[in-house]
Amino acid sequence: MSYAGTAESLHSRLARINFVVLVSAIVLVTACIVFTSAWVALKGHVDEVYQRLDFLREGQPPALIVFDEAAAARHFVSLRTMPYLQSVDVFRKDGSWLAHFDQDGTPGSPLSANPVVGHRYSWRKVVFLAPAVVEGENGGWLQVSIGLTGLYRQALGYLGLILVEMAAALALAQYLQSRQVAKLVEPLHELTTHMTDVSLGRLDIRAAGSQVAEINQLAHGFNQMVDQIRERDHWLSTHLGNLEQIVEQRTRELRLAKEAAEAGSRAKSEFLATMSHEIRTPMNGVLGMTELLLDTELAPHQRQFVEAVESSGKHLLGIINDILDFSKIEAGKLELDEGNFDLRALLDESRQLFEQSARRKGLALLVDLPPEKNLMVRGDALRLRQIVTNLLGNAIKFTESGDVSLCLQVSESDEEKLHLILTVKDSGIGIPLAAQAHIFEHFRQADGSTTRRYGGTGLGLAICRRLVEMMGGTIEVESAPGQGATFTVMLELPKGSLVAPPADSIAEEVPQDAVRVPDADRHHKRQKRLRGRVLVAEDNESNLIVARAQLERMGLEVLTACDGQQALDILAREVVDIVLMDCQMPVLDGYSATEALRQRELGSDRHLPVVALTANAMTGDRERCHSAGMDEYLAKPYSVEQLYSVLAQWLPVERRRAVGGVTMRPVAAENIGGEGSGDGKSAIDHSAFDKIRALSPASGDELVVQVISAFLKAAERELGRLEQGAQDGDLALQAKAAHALKSSSFNVGANRFGECCKVLEEAARDGVVMELPANLERLRSEWDRVCGELKGVVEALGK
Amino acid sequence: MSGQPWRLLIADDDPTATLLFRAALAGDEFELVLADNGIDALAYFREQAFDLVLLDVEMPGMDGLAVCRAIRQLRGFSFPVVLVTGRDDPAFRTQVDALSAHHLGKPINWSRLPLVLRAYLMPGTS
Numbered sequence: 001m002s003y004a005g006t007a008e009s010l011h012s013r014l015a016r017i018n019f020v021v022l023v024s025a026i027v028l029v030t031a032c033i034v035f036t037s038a039w040v041a042l043k044g045h046v047d048e049v050y051q052r053l054d055f056l057r058e059g060q061p062p063a064l065i066v067f068d069e070a071a072a073a074r075h076f077v078s079l080r081t082m083p084y085l086q087s088v089d090v091f092r093k094d095g096s097w098l099a100h101f102d103q104d105g106t107p108g109s110p111l112s113a114n115p116v117v118g119h120r121y122s123w124r125k126v127v128f129l130a131p132a133v134v135e136g137e138n139g140g141w142l143q144v145s146i147g148l149t150g151l152y153r154q155a156l157g158y159l160g161l162i163l164v165e166m167a168a169a170l171a172l173a174q175y176l177q178s179r180q181v182a183k184l185v186e187p188l189h190e191l192t193t194h195m196t197d198v199s200l201g202r203l204d205i206r207a208a209g210s211q212v213a214e215i216n217q218l219a220h221g222f223n224q225m226v227d228q229i230r231e232r233d234h235w236l237s238t239h240l241g242n243l244e245q246i247v248e249q250r251t252r253e254l255r256l257a258k259e260a261a262e263a264g265s266r267a268k269s270e271f272l273a274t275m276s277h278e279i280r281t282p283m284n285g286v287l288g289m290t291e292l293l294l295d296t297e298l299a300p301h302q303r304q305f306v307e308a309v310e311s312s313g314k315h316l317l318g319i320i321n322d323i324l325d326f327s328k329i330e331a332g333k334l335e336l337d338e339g340n341f342d343l344r345a346l347l348d349e350s351r352q353l354f355e356q357s358a359r360r361k362g363l364a365l366l367v368d369l370p371p372e373k374n375l376m377v378r379g380d381a382l383r384l385r386q387i388v389t390n391l392l393g394n395a396i397k398f399t400e401s402g403d404v405s406l407c408l409q410v411s412e413s414d415e416e417k418l419h420l421i422l423t424v425k426d427s428g429i430g431i432p433l434a435a436q437a438h439i440f441e442h443f444r445q446a447d448g449s450t451t452r453r454y455g456g457t458g459l460g461l462a463i464c465r466r467l468v469e470m471m472g473g474t475i476e477v478e479s480a481p482g483q484g485a486t487f488t489v490m491l492e493l494p495k496g497s498l499v500a501p502p503a504d505s506i507a508e509e510v511p512q513d514a515v516r517v518p519d520a521d522r523h524h525k526r527q528k529r530l531r532g533r534v535l536v537a538e539d540n541e542s543n544l545i546v547a548r549a550q551l552e553r554m555g556l557e558v559l560t561a562c563d564g565q566q567a568l569d570i571l572a573r574e575v576v577d578i579v580l581m582d583c584q585m586p587v588l589d590g591y592s593a594t595e596a597l598r599q600r601e602l603g604s605d606r607h608l609p610v611v612a613l614t615a616n617a618m619t620g621d622r623e624r625c626h627s628a629g630m631d632e633y634l635a636k637p638y639s640v641e642q643l644y645s646v647l648a649q650w651l652p653v654e655r656r657r658a659v660g661g662v663t664m665r666p667v668a669a670e671n672i673g674g675e676g677s678g679d680g681k682s683a684i685d686h687s688a689f690d691k692i693r694a695l696s697p698a699s700g701d702e703l704v705v706q707v708i709s710a711f712l713k714a715a716e717r718e719l720g721r722l723e724q725g726a727q728d729g730d731l732a733l734q735a736k737a738a739h740a741l742k743s744s745s746f747n748v749g750a751n752r753f754g755e756c757c758k759v760l761e762e763a764a765r766d767g768v769v770m771e772l773p774a775n776l777e778r779l780r781s782e783w784d785r786v787c788g789e790l791k792g793v794v795e796a797l798g799k
Numbered sequence: 800m801s802g803q804p805w806r807l808l809i810a811d812d813d814p815t816a817t818l819l820f821r822a823a824l825a826g827d828e829f830e831l832v833l834a835d836n837g838i839d840a841l842a843y844f845r846e847q848a849f850d851l852v853l854l855d856v857e858m859p860g861m862d863g864l865a866v867c868r869a870i871r872q873l874r875g876f877s878f879p880v881v882l883v884t885g886r887d888d889p890a891f892r893t894q895v896d897a898l899s900a901h902h903l904g905k906p907i908n909w910s911r912l913p914l915v916l917r918a919y920l921m922p923g924t925s
Binding site for chain 1: 812813814815816817818819822823825857885905906907909910
């Protein structure tokens, strides 16, 4: 903000003021003086003239003057010497001229009719009229006039002089005053400079005082302001520090809260995953066993009992699946699949599934589907099937007589999508209006008695609704008590592309959750026998028995392992065509085992099919299986049909070429020093030696030998301690020895050995005494290999 | 960095590690004093001047944490101490942080070791 353009400096303003004041004063004074002097001068003249006139009258008898021309002329002389005389006129009593004289020679003006004694002013002259008294009588007039031009000239002269003097005085005054003003204004300039400095950040400025009260005040105020600024700066900076602290604290609090929330979410997922696994595994055992039992020779009453067990088991499984599904959905952990499938076929299958149960109840199951051959859409077939199954199952369950109808209407909503209206109508007991609001909520059937009469968890519709909503659709119910119910699902699904129709409809895709397999016809099982060798890795004994029985019935040879490590060992020794790998196993889980297997296969074109057996089926599990290198997966509990179809894909009736036999020959001495990076069975990762060599370019081999020798010595010592600790049951000693062994073994590339040490160390630290002997055993055998190889390396390098 | 070599005190009871330390830190840049247990290490530390101390945590006698604590009492919290260990649990980490020490995990990347130590010795440069 500046007025620089229009503002004038204080200096010039003051100068102007001064100038104006001075000029006015001087002009005023001059005028007065000139006027006064002129007036005084004039007065003087007038008085003089009177004096002269008086003198004349005193000196000469006036009569003579009046009558005597010559005498009159003589007196002119005295008059003539009068300064400024302009004219003299002598008039006789009657007004006629007696004498006239004019300086310039102008003829005089006659006497006025009524002559007045005295003087008369006019611009150019003053006219005096004096009577000439003769013996007491007026004998004539004497008129004298004096010119004022001279006076004027004089005045003018004064004026000029005065003007000159005035100019001089003004100049002097200006000079003097400018000096003074400058001194006065200087503190202001200084103040301005200070302010600029302060605005640039220098707060240590103080303005000097001044003699001038106002400027002093200004300086004082300025100083106060600067002080305040400094104080405020200081306050701000400390406050800023505080603020940062507070922000930091809040961020930390938020971060902690976020981490807690994430931990909570993770805990939930883990819980679901564990529950899934824990629950499904024994269910697999139960159902599998009952299936096997039913295939044996049973007395009728025994068959009845077993069938009852199977039915209860399936029922229980249904309930468990519902609960797990619901938990998953509520925790937001359920993801919809995207795949192409034939909607028409899906609905047809559902009809097939329920035909029997409907017939048994004496109900007619009507289906009204659009006439097109097939209706390809993209979506989650499994979940859609779940919805339809739920609705149909409910309809049949709650209907004693009459019919159940399934109807699909399709319209194209645009180029890409199909608008679907799926209706399930029944003539059952109906749903009272009050209950209709709640049936889609969990744990609410129409009333508690319904559960008791009709069974069910009350979750089915809740799951349905959530699934439908996840697909972006709506589900509604229309019903009145005693008049049945109509459930309407409205969905939009994108059009799908044609997929080859599946051979066996039930296992067209590997299901993520147990498909509720109702009373499937057992005769389906009479399939073609398969040939081959299967390795089943599964930690649950009963599941293992079931699997073995199932596979042997298919004509396959079965090998078993109860953990991932065992599986790998077996695979190293034996030829196997396919592996069924349980994902959760102790020691080494299915994922890691498969990863290790794929590691081994690197570089060769062997690829052993691995089918994952998993109870988890949570989002991301499928990815996990694939990224571990698994080819397929089966969700527990799985049925024989499912197992068969998966195996049939990978095991053609003819036996494959030996896909197994990923046995690695023990690393011969010649291989040392080569590129071996985890060369399968080799206990040593030779790249570690390269790293050591890199440290000492000059004497790499020597260094390697030194390091290995030092390692072997130290390791013998630690192993001794380990054995001692194992004997004494001293966990701490074992942990320490294992730790020491672990650290140094990585240095020489004995990675697997190091892992064994790590496992043992952790077991000892956690106090898991049971696992220690097994770990120790493993460690010992690994050590033999390591020791042997290292000695071989030393020998080879020594040459 | 020219001129004086860095003086390092290294304590590790694993003989393979000793050899590898020597090899990895060979040359004019570093001068090493090696001890194979905590008590000796502390004694050396008291007698001689060092620029950085590297301690294996799991050692017989005095373990790395105890030596570090002693160093902290002697020389304060600005002296660079590196704790080498295979353990990674959070409780352990808190101890390391409380002692203002750097942490190096096992297995050590030997070829990068000089770089890492340089970074600790001259913070701010990398």
